[in-house]
Amino acid sequence: VEICERTGFADLIAVQAYHGRGEAHFANAEPAAAIACYTRSLELARGIGDRSYESENLMMIGHACVGTKGLGDYPRAMANFESALDIARAADLQWHMGPTLLGLDHVRACTGRYGEAWNGMQKTLRWLESLEQTRYQLIAHDFIGHLLLDLGLNERAVEQLERGLALGRDTGIMFWHAAIDTHLAVARSRLGQKDVAPALQAALEQTRRTSERYLMVRCLDGLAEIALAAGDASRCRAYADELLAIAEPKGLRELEAGARRWRGEALLAEKAYLEAQAELSRAAALAEDIGRVRLQMDAEAALARLLGAQAQRDAAQRHGAKARAIAETVEKSLDSSGLEVRLLLLGDSR
8 A cells, every 4th residue: 555655556456455454454353544545445446447456446445334343324334235236246246246145144233134145145155156266155144143233043043143154164264253252152052051251262362363342242242141141240340441442542443332231231140230230221322323223122121120220210111112113113014034033122142
């Protein structure tokens, strides 16, 4: 990039240089910096008429806007994915279609359109299998597992995620492995397994060694949940604190909300009610602003439990009603999908 800037290069090398630096920022959980690089690469790609990099940069801006690894700007993510897909279809860029289609359906799932997302992901996975595009199949297995976890379908999530891990082992491709490991550990924990933390801790240490912070944040989130389920509120807060230290300075709003939710849950378990209420209220507000419906439901349900524990019955009922309303909306989104939701009204996925 420095050479391109110094010499004024605006050719394919410059397009690739800026795109590559964007990839590095994305992997380091720096989505705003990644988007700046992708945007410059996009401008250069359009300048030389490179439709492939035009589509890929738009797609990667979309992924950097998704809340699970990026800024938590779902409308912007959707707009960029749709633009990328239009170009890929018009230019028959099949290599770009898989991760773009998956990105679109991941946005739909995260924003509550679960039935539509489920149908789309299933179709895309079958297509990727026919093309033998292993890397993108791994993303598909993870995104589908994530969707099933949101719906409380933990047994089906285990099955889906184990398929992804088996595919990785059989092909020797370890891409996206830590994300799949995280969601599988969470699913098994929710099903009552007690020995899932060590393997996920190992995955976390691997992401530290490779500086893959965009996967590291998923491990931290999963370990916080698993620690809380095991009754270790102090360890839950430690993981949440580390997640918050990464998320808040970099504008990772959904991950910040998740970290504050786990901090609030841990503080609630420790009966530190005032601190817990502050954290959970912030988590709920962030989740609502982002449009991340499942996270908002969980935060509202936790607030209902907290206020109920303090005998604030009216306030507890208001938050409980919000959680139930979100659960009903999720259920309605599954019409004609063949899925049956298993959301507990109190939002306790365990």
